[in-house]
Amino acid sequence: MKTPRGFTRIDTWVFDLDNTLYPHHVNLWQQVDQRIGEFTANFLDVSAEEARRIQKDYYRRYGTTMRGMMTEHGVRADDFLAYVHQIDHSPLQPNPAMGAAIARLPGRKLILTNGSTDHADKVLERLGLAAHFDAVFDIIAAELEPKPAPRTYDKFLRLHGVDPATSAMFEDLARNLVVPHLLGMTTVLVVPDGTREVVREDWELEGHDAAHVDHVTDDLTGFLQRLSARP
Structure with a gap:
């Protein structure tokens, strides 16, 4: 039985964007x-x-x-x-509770996305989260090589001076957590809460029990609130 990595030494919090910082059922x-x-x-x-x-x-x-x-x-x-990325971002609603929880986390907060910075900026603005993140590492910064390619994570870590051993990664696709876990990061898989229909491929919803997934949550806001409330 695996022992999941914890959060006691985490000083860098890395978040995917789409279907991670907003609920899957928004279907953006x-x-x-x-x-x-x-x-x-x-x-x-x-x-x-x-x-x-x-x-x-x-x-x-x-x-x-x-x-x-x-x-x-x-x-x-x-x-x-x-x-x-010419889409309607209006389905996204501000999430001040998540913003407050992110703000209370110690250290840096970064976005690592396969999308563009332009798209990320629009999403973060709609969610009211833009002020809480230090930087966005997008597909252009990755030189057009997307997650889960190992070189993309290497580029991200080097560019932002991130130590994997003191970092946590939040993702909605389990396959995108394989490399972060191998590098030493604490990994969190964000899954649909099951209350509403979501449009996903079956394989996108797999991997909850994978060895490279330390934690699973269907409520990221609540998960972060519990983390930030620790003494």
């Missing part, structure tokens, strides 16, 4: 997902059904559909990102 990512499908269909001149198949195949194999489209078809990242 569903809008991005739809835009990715449209871009794929238009660029490759294929049906919506074929585009969907390609989109999800590349997502699984390359970490993001964009990476697959770049590798297989020479898509320009700027064109892809500009199109797929």
